Amino acid sequence: MDMPLVLQPIAILLIAAALTPLISILGEKIKFNKLKDLFAILAFTSAFYALILLYFRIEDYGVQSFILDNYLPIKGGVEIYADSLSLFLSFIFCGIGLLASIYSVKYMEIDTGLDRYYTLLLILVAGMIGVAFSGDFFNLYVFWEMMCIASYTLVSFRKYRWEPVEAGFKYLVMSTLGSLIALYGISLLYGLTGTVNFKGMREALISTAGSQIPLYIILSAIIVGFGVTASIVPFHTWLPDAHPAAPSSISAMLSGVVIKTGVYAIARSLFTLFNPVNFDYGLALMIFGVLTITVANFMALMQRDIKRLLAYSSIVNIGYIISGIGIGSYILFKYYSIYPSTSLSAAVFAIMGALFHLFNHAVGKGMLFLCSGCFTHEAATRDILSLEGIGRKMPWTGGAFSIGLLTLAGVPPLSGFWSKLFIILAAFSFPQNSFMKAIGVIIVLNSIFAAAYYLWLLQRIMIKTPKIKASEASIFMVAPIIVLAIICVIIGLMPNLIINLAEKAAKAMLGGW
C-alpha cells in the first residue's frame, strides 16, 4: 500500500477516530478502560511522526501535493497541498492535541462518553490539519466544518451543567453564521473564476479586468466569515463563554489552536488570491488587530473567573497576530513599488513575527488552560479570589503557570518577548509612515497594559496566602504542562529554533503557489 505522505497525518487521525469506539469496547471486554486513551495518544504520536517525515520530504523536494487527476472536467480542482506554512501550523495543532490527550487521561476520568470524546478530539485535530493542507476552497470548507462540528460538541461535552450547553449553542450559532458568510465569499469567487482550486483561482483573478470593488466584497466576506472563528473584535463574543465552559483540555485546544485556524484561513486566502501589492487589506487587518487587542485587554481586566480572563487574553493575542499580518501586507501595498527589496524583507519580518507569536501563544495559552484545569480540578472553582495562593500548594503547576503568564506578558528572555518585539519593530520599520508608527505605539501600550493584569493574576495565584487545601495533580496532568513550560523557556533562550521555521512559513505565505 502506497499512500502519499501528504495524506498520512490526516488519514491516521481519521481512521483512529473511527476505530476509537471499537477500541473502547475492546478495552471494556479486557477490563482495561484506559485502552482508548492510550490509543488516542498513539494516534496523535503517529500523526506527529508522519508530519516530521513530511517536513523532511518538503525540505528535500519542496511542496507536496496530491490531486486526483484521472478525470478533470475543470482545470485544477480538489487538492491536498502541504508547504512550510501548512506544516508549521500542523505541528502546533498535532503537538497540542497530543499533550491535551495525555492530560485528558486523568482530567476527564470523572466523565462518561470518553470513547466519543477521543473520537471528537481526533476529528478536531484532523479537521485543523486538513484546513492547513487544503489546496482548494472545497476541501478547506469541508475540513472546516469537520473541525467546527467537533469543537461545538466538545465545548458542550459536560452537558449536565447549564453553562457549557449555553456556550456551545452560542458558539454554534455564531460560528455557523461566520461559516456561511465565508461560504458566500467563496461562492462569489467560484462564480468569478470557475474553479475552487487556489492556484486556478489566483491565475483567473490575475487575468480578470475591471473594477476591484466586487473583489473587495469577497475579501471582506472572507475576513468577516473566518474572523468569527479567529474571534476578531467585534465577532468575538462567543469566545469568552465557550472557552471557559469547555473542559480545560478542550479550552487549551480551542484557545491554543482552533482560533488560529481562523487566522490561517484568512491569511492563506488573502495572500494567495489577492496580491498584497495590489490590494489594500493590510490597513483593515491592522485596524481590526489593534481594536481586538484594546477591547479584549479592557475586558480581561474586569474578570474574576480565571478561565474567562485567559479567554479574553486569547482574543488579545489574536489581535497581535492579525496586526502582524496586517503590517506585513500594508508594507507591501504601500512601499513595494518604491522599495521592492526593503519592503519585502520588512513584510517577511512582520509576518514571521506574527507566526512566531502564533506559536508562542499556542504553547503559552495551551499551558495556562491546562494549569487552570489542574487548579479547578483541585479547588472545584474558577474564581480567582478563591484560588488565591493555590500555586504554592501545587508547585509544579504553579511554576509552569508563572512561566506561561510571564511568556504572554512578554517578559524577556521568554519566547513571548521576542515575537512581540518583532511585530513592534516591523511597525516602526518605515518611520516616515505615521499611521504604522501609531499602530506600533498602540501595540506597545497594550502590551504594558496586558502585562499588568498577567502580573496581578500571578501575584494572586502564586504569592497570596493559600485559602484552600490542594495538592499537586496527577503526573498525567502535570507532565504535558511541564513539557510546554520547558518549550517556552528553551524557545526564549534559543528563538532561532522557531524563527527559522516561521521565516520559511512567512515566505511560503507570501510566495503563494
Add this chain to the structure above:
Amino acid sequence: MKSDEMDKTVSAILILILISVILTFGLSLFNISIPVLIEKPPIEKFLWSYRGVDMLIQAFLILAAAAAVSTLFRVEKGAGAVEEAVIEKLEEKEE
C-alpha cells in the same frame, strides 16, 4: 444499562458503514487499481476519479456528526465534574 448497549450497537453499525465507505472510496487513495468499465456514466467517473478525496472526507464528516449527536444524548452516570464559574456563584447569592 440498555441504553449503553444501544450506544454500542449504534457505534458498531456506524463503524461498519464507515469501513465500507473507506473500502469503496479509499481504494483509489492506496493506488490499488480498480477495474473501471468504460461504459460507466460520467457521474461515476467524476465521483470516483475526481472527488474521491472529498467524498471520503465527507464520510468522516458524517462520522463527526454522529459522534457529536451521540455525545450530547449520552446518559450520565454520577455527578460529573464540579467547576464552579463565578457567574454561577453570583446567581446563587441572588436566589
